[in-house]
Amino acid sequence: MKRGPITGKRGYEINADIAFKAVNPADYDILVISGGKGPEKMRLDKDALEIVKHFFKENKPVAAICHGPQVLVSAGVIKGRKATCWIGIRDDIIAAGALYEDSEVVVDRNLVSSRNPGDLFAFGREMIKLLN
Numbered sequence: 001m002k003r004g005p006i007t008g009k010r011g012y013e014i015n016a017d018i019a020f021k022a023v024n025p026a027d028y029d030i031l032v033i034s035g036g037k038g039p040e041k042m043r044l045d046k047d048a049l050e051i052v053k054h055f056f057k058e059n060k061p062v063a064a065i066c067h068g069p070q071v072l073v074s075a076g077v078i079k080g081r082k083a084t085c086w087i088g089i090r091d092d093i094i095a096a097g098a099l100y101e102d103s104e105v106v107v108d109r110n111l112v113s114s115r116n117p118g119d120l121f122a123f124g125r126e127m128i129k130l131l132n
Contacts, residue, residue: 001045009036020047025054030131035066035086035116043074052077056110061130063112065123069093072111082108084115 002019020042025031031051033039042048052075055062064072069085070092072078079097084106094100105114105122112130114123 001041001048020045020051023047023051025051025060026058028060030061030063030127031055032127033062033064033068033071035068037067039067039070043071049075059110061110061112061127063123063127063130065114065119066116069098069113072096073098081111082106083111083113085113086116 003016005013005015007013033042033052048071052062052071054060056075056077062072064083064085066086067089069078069083070089072081072083073092073096076096078093080099082099082101083093084101084103085093090100102115104119105112105126107126107130110130112123112126114120
């Protein structure tokens with residue numbers, strides 16, 4: 001959400017070189033929304049939601065895993081779309097109008113979604129297919 005160091009739950013640190021506010025989504029070919037605790041914070045950031053809306057409006061590839069679909073819910077883009085997610089937010093995406101499937105990966109046009117880190121191989125495979 002802002003520039004600077006970010007430390008993950010396992011202690012790994014990266015340096016975010018751009019804030020959501022400074023992102024021009026037209027400059028990017030794919031949006032990947034990670035899982036974990038991040039989406040709970042991202043979904044509250046209006047600039048992050050605008051990025052998501054841009055990708056759906058332009059029919060550009062979007063990949064969301066684990067808790068990532070929480071951001072799609074808050075952006076109002078998941079209604080009528082097939083998707084999967086972490087079981088703990090299943091009811092949230094259903095309430096937002098998603099067509100939930102309990103599968104390792106679900107592809108619906110420009111959207112790829114997966115349930116958890118155990119699904120990463122299938123998630124990555126289908127995400128790459130959208131770029132070709």
